[in-house]
Amino acid sequence: xxxxxxxxxxxxxxxxxxxxxxxxxxxxxxxxxxxxxxxxxxxxxxxxxxxxxxxxxxxxxxxxxxxxxxxxxxxxxxxxxxxxxxxxxxxxxxxxxxxxxxxxxxxxxxxxxxxxx
Amino acid sequence: xxxxxxxxxxxxxxxxxxxxxxxxxxxxxxxxxxxxxxxxxxxxxxxxxxxxxxxxxxxxxxxxxxxxxxxxxxxxxxxxxxxxxxxxxxxxxxxxxxxxxxxxxxxxxxxxxxxxxxxxxxxxxxxxxxxxxxxxxxxxxxxxxxxxxxxxxxxxxxxxxxxxxxxxxxxxxxxxxxxxxxxxxxxxxxxxxxxxxxxxxxxxxxxxxxxxxxxxxxxxxxxxxxxxxxxxxxxxxxxxxxxxxxxxxxxxxxxxxxxxxxxxxxxxxxxxxxxxxxxxxxxxxxxxxxxxxxxxxxxxxxxxxxxxxxxxxxxxxxxxxxxxxxxxxxxxxxxxxxxxxxxxxxxxxxxxxxxxxxxxxxxxxxxxxxxxxxxxxxxxxxxxxxxxxxxxxxxxxxxxxxxxxxxxxxxxxxxxxxxxxxxxxxxxxxxxxxxxxxxxxxxxxxxxxxxxxxxxxxxxxxxxxxxxxxxxxxxxxxxxxxxxxxxxxxxxxxxxxxxxxxxxxxxxxxxxxxxxxxxxxxxxxxxxxxxxxxxxxxxxxxxxxxxxxxxxxxxxxxxxxxxxxxxxxxxxxxxxxxxxxxxxxxxxxxxxxxxxxxxxxxxxxxxxxxxxxxxxxxxxxxxxxxxxxxxxxxxxxxxxxxxxxxxxxxxxxxxxxxxxxxxxxxxxxxxxxxxxxxxxxxxxxxxxxxxxxxxxxxxxxxxxxxxxxxxxxxxxxxxxxxxxxxxxxxxxxxxxxxxxxxxxxxxxxxxxxxxxxxxxxxxxxxxxxxxxxxxxxxxxxxxxxxxxxxxxxxxxxxxxxxxxxxxxxxxxxxxxxxxxxxxxxxxxxxxxxxxxxxxxxxxxxxxxxxxxxxxxxxxxxxxxxxxxxxxxxxxxx
Numbered sequence: 001x002x003x004x005x006x007x008x009x010x011x012x013x014x015x016x017x018x019x020x021x022x023x024x025x026x027x028x029x030x031x032x033x034x035x036x037x038x039x040x041x042x043x044x045x046x047x048x049x050x051x052x053x054x055x056x057x058x059x060x061x062x063x064x065x066x067x068x069x070x071x072x073x074x075x076x077x078x079x080x081x082x083x084x085x086x087x088x089x090x091x092x093x094x095x096x097x098x099x100x101x102x103x104x105x106x107x108x109x110x111x112x113x114x115x116x117x
Numbered sequence: 118x119x120x121x122x123x124x125x126x127x128x129x130x131x132x133x134x135x136x137x138x139x140x141x142x143x144x145x146x147x148x149x150x151x152x153x154x155x156x157x158x159x160x161x162x163x164x165x166x167x168x169x170x171x172x173x174x175x176x177x178x179x180x181x182x183x184x185x186x187x188x189x190x191x192x193x194x195x196x197x198x199x200x201x202x203x204x205x206x207x208x209x210x211x212x213x214x215x216x217x218x219x220x221x222x223x224x225x226x227x228x229x230x231x232x233x234x235x236x237x238x239x240x241x242x243x244x245x246x247x248x249x250x251x252x253x254x255x256x257x258x259x260x261x262x263x264x265x266x267x268x269x270x271x272x273x274x275x276x277x278x279x280x281x282x283x284x285x286x287x288x289x290x291x292x293x294x295x296x297x298x299x300x301x302x303x304x305x306x307x308x309x310x311x312x313x314x315x316x317x318x319x320x321x322x323x324x325x326x327x328x329x330x331x332x333x334x335x336x337x338x339x340x341x342x343x344x345x346x347x348x349x350x351x352x353x354x355x356x357x358x359x360x361x362x363x364x365x366x367x368x369x370x371x372x373x374x375x376x377x378x379x380x381x382x383x384x385x386x387x388x389x390x391x392x393x394x395x396x397x398x399x400x401x402x403x404x405x406x407x408x409x410x411x412x413x414x415x416x417x418x419x420x421x422x423x424x425x426x427x428x429x430x431x432x433x434x435x436x437x438x439x440x441x442x443x444x445x446x447x448x449x450x451x452x453x454x455x456x457x458x459x460x461x462x463x464x465x466x467x468x469x470x471x472x473x474x475x476x477x478x479x480x481x482x483x484x485x486x487x488x489x490x491x492x493x494x495x496x497x498x499x500x501x502x503x504x505x506x507x508x509x510x511x512x513x514x515x516x517x518x519x520x521x522x523x524x525x526x527x528x529x530x531x532x533x534x535x536x537x538x539x540x541x542x543x544x545x546x547x548x549x550x551x552x553x554x555x556x557x558x559x560x561x562x563x564x565x566x567x568x569x570x571x572x573x574x575x576x577x578x579x580x581x582x583x584x585x586x587x588x589x590x591x592x593x594x595x596x597x598x599x600x601x602x603x604x605x606x607x608x609x610x611x612x613x614x615x616x617x618x619x620x621x622x623x624x625x626x627x628x629x630x631x632x633x634x635x636x637x638x639x640x641x642x643x644x645x646x647x648x649x650x651x652x653x654x655x656x657x658x659x660x661x662x663x664x665x666x667x668x669x670x671x672x673x674x675x676x677x678x679x680x681x682x683x684x685x686x687x688x689x690x691x692x693x694x695x696x697x698x699x700x701x702x703x704x705x706x707x708x709x710x711x712x713x714x715x716x717x718x719x720x721x722x723x724x725x726x727x728x729x730x731x732x733x734x735x736x737x738x739x740x741x742x743x744x745x746x747x748x749x750x751x752x753x754x755x756x757x758x759x760x761x762x763x764x765x766x767x768x769x770x771x772x773x774x775x776x777x778x779x780x781x782x783x784x785x786x787x788x789x790x791x792x793x794x795x796x797x798x799x800x801x802x803x804x805x806x807x808x809x810x811x812x813x814x815x816x817x818x819x820x821x822x823x824x825x826x827x828x829x830x831x832x833x834x835x836x837x838x839x840x841x842x843x844x845x846x847x848x849x850x851x852x853x854x855x856x857x858x859x860x861x862x863x864x865x866x867x868x869x870x871x872x873x874x875x876x877x878x879x880x881x882x883x884x885x886x887x888x889x890x891x892x893x894x895x896x897x898x899x900x901x902x903x904x905x906x907x908x909x910x911x912x913x914x915x916x917x918x919x920x921x922x923x924x925x926x927x928x929x930x931x932x933x934x935x936x937x938x939x940x941x942x943x944x945x946x947x948x949x950x951x952x953x954x955x956x957x958x959x960x961x962x963x964x965x966x967x968x969x970x971x972x973x974x975x976x977x978x979x980x981x982x983x984x985x986x987x988x989x990x991x992x993x994x
Binding site: 032033062 | 136161176
């Protein structure tokens with residue numbers, strides 16, 4: 001019972017992780033930028049609460065999937081904390097992506113079993 | 118570490134502020150006013166503190182961080198309970214301090230190697246068949262051993278050289294000396310800090326007489342003059358060349374005569390007939406040679422020597438090698454180890470007490486622990502957390518103990534008897550520091566582990582449901598804490614019994630009637646230089662008599678006398694004598710000491726004459742040789758017969774060269790006096806010979822001055838008179854006879870005082886323990902007591918109920934303690950005189966004291982129990 005509950009949490013956590021990694025695939029981004037990317041890319045479907053975003057960022061950094069550094073963007077005159085994908089993060093993103101595709105397909109099949117040929 | 122964390126904290130802060138700012142900017146871009154944009158951004162952002170906190174949690178904890186968190190948490194808790202903390206640290210400080218102090222003594226005596234290179238190869242080479250203790254050898258033996266090649270890198274002889282008088286450098290001064298052969302420095306592998314050391318021709322008979330001096334003497338008498346090397350100084354009227362200054366603290370590692378400040382180089386003859394056994398032989402065993410081989414080879418010359426000196430060397434004598442370390446350690450006896458054991462007991466009691474404190478505190482924290490367990494804390498985490506707290510307390514206790522040790526150090530050092538062999542001063546060193554911190558950690562674990570394990574094995578359901586400090590582990594806790602108190606009481610009783618036995622021994626020795634009156638007697642020694650003024654026995658005695666007369670004329674002085682040796686200091690070797698006309702002792706070694714005395718000796722000491730007559734001024738060098746004997750000697754030789762008028766012939770069994778020309782007539786019998794130490798159980802055979810008739814040298818005597826009042830104030834006057842008579846004669850060791858009697862008990866005072874202090878500490882800690890447990894149980898049972906009072910129980914009944922619970926624990930502890938004492942007291946046997954280790958009165962007395970203290974400790978909480986107001990008690994629950 002407890003095991004299954006844990007799986008669900010992991011799934012949710014994984015979702016946010018996946019979205020963050022996705023958002024970083026186009027280049028380094030600061031926290032606010034990541035939340036904007038997620039929101040616009042999902043057509044405003046996902047509004048990531050900061051209370052989840054920053055813990056997730058720090059967790060991913062600890063896992064070694066993303067790295068951070070203080071950089072000055074072109075249009076600003078001071079440093080912001082930028083996150084970028086690491087090699088391990090890119091690999092992780094690839095596996096997550098295929099997992100997601102499988103999941104989406106599986107869910108799609110469940111939703112429309114009639115279309116199964 | 119904390120810097121890193123601080124940085125992270127700052128970065129997080131900035132990162133979140135940036136987020137807000139960027140969001141606000143974006144909103145302003147979309148047309149909102151500045152304030153409005155900021156509010157909106159903040160609204161969307163939510164609670165910053167909360168965000169920070171959840172983010173921070175992602176950072177995770179390394180083991181170190183978790184440990185430090187435990188430490189922080191522990192420190193907070195410790196700080197929050199100052200009373201608890203103070204009692205726990207104080208208890209541990211006493212226990213650890215006692216142990217550290219004793220350890221520093223034991224460390225120096227037993228653990229540290231002697232301060233010489235490869236000191237484990239340094240051996241004392243001794244004969245085994247030797248009445249004086251198996252250590253001393255004679256010169257012929259040493260010379261014979263020296264010829265055996267290949268066993269030792271170096272084989273040297275050394276003997277305490279008494280004292281010598283340094284003149285020509287300020288006041289004449291008597292300085293303790295040592296005589297050694299040049300090989301000794303090779304054995305020890307030391308060379309002088311200054312100077313070239315002994316030269317080859319100086320070691321030969323007839324060569325220049327060379328000496329080494331101590332660093333202290335060099336600074337004190339020669340103002341640290343580096344040009345002293347090669348200079349000639351006058352010692353007892355003889356010129357000596359200073360060949361070196363030894364490093365500070367240098368001493369020959371033989372526990373006899375270690376205070377030496379001058380080392381004479383012995384000029385060894387090629388052969389010797391001298392049979393006297395005054396020499397220690399020390400050697401540095403060569404690599405690859407075993408002690409067994411050396412012993413075998415060195416035993417062979419003994420047989421030949423037996424033929425030469427049949428009286429002095431037995432045919433079956435063996436040779437034995439002891440490492441110098443063992444030799445010096447053996448002299449230290451078992452007292453320091455016994456004390457370490459006693460201190461260990463104190464520490465155990467302290468641990469039990471602190472464990473009990475932890476237990477009672479864990480009870481009041483049970484809800485906290487239960488909540489944390491429910492929140493998912495693992496049991497190991499909780500145990501670690503609790504252990505960290507006890508470790509912190511243990512460490513604090515260790516540091517406080519170090520402080521206790523440091524503060525009491527001078528006191529402990531002042532008790533350590535001078536004759537305890539300790540090479541290198543006893544001091545605080547790294548090892549002592551490590552020891553006390555190690556004890557701190559150990560006590561932390563020891564006192565924290567059981568309570569931590571027990572507290573963490575929480576039954577969540579009941580703990581959370583009941584919520585109040587209740588019964589969920591009350592029973593188990595009660596049993597554990599009762600067991601702890603019982604063992605505290607038991608251990609304390611063992612210490613009390615030990616202390617009581619030792620104290621009675623000391624008191625008994627102090628009560629011992631030594632057979633002389635030690636009150637109001639000033640004693641001091643003088644040694645004459647070998648100058649023209651004192652070069653004969655007659656001149657020396659005339660000088661003493663003159664000095665004696667001057668002192669006798671002083672106001673308040675009743676008698677003055679001088680002697681070769683004082684009572685309690687008589688360590689004369691066996692005297693060979695024959696009792697004329699008595700075949701029983703004819704030609705045999707008779708074990709009797711002797712001393713030379715001036716006529717007033719017995720009056721000054723108040724020693725009564727049993728029979729016959731005393732020595733008078735008429736007994737001169739020209740009159741008939743006479744002797745006085747002690748009652749014991751009279752009884753041993755003549756039994757019921759009458760010794761008066763009988764004759765004793767000194768040295769006759771040794772042959773013509775050593776015997777006195779005529780026998781001495783026994784003229785009187787003196788009452789027995791304790792001659793060697795207050796511990797002796799048998800009285801001595803002692804002979805008294807008038808100084809005027811001495812057959813030995815008379816260049817050193819001890820004076821005693823009987824006064825009508827406390828005599829120590831007389832010393833400057835005495836010194837003044839001596840200076841006016843002979844400026845180059847030093848006065849040494851002025852002490853009252855009372856002081857000398859007290860000094861002779863130093864060896865007892867050291868363990869006795871310390872073990873008594875330990876006993877008192879143990880009693881105090883145990884009393885606190887009993888008090889704590891009973892107080893706690895009263896607090897726990899307030900409800901029950903309230904009901905009892907409400908149902909009509911009298912105050913007396915409540916009082917008895919509480920007292921009986923406390924006393925039951927104390928009695929169980931006492932019984933266990935008595936059994937343990939019975940086993941352990943035997944270890945004390947060596948330290949006890951005139952009392953049996955299982956002396957019933959002592960056991961009963963100590964038990965009564967212990968129970969009385971336990972009773973007092975229970976009385977306070979018992980009184981509190983009687984004042985329980987049933988209404989309050991019932992409502993409170």
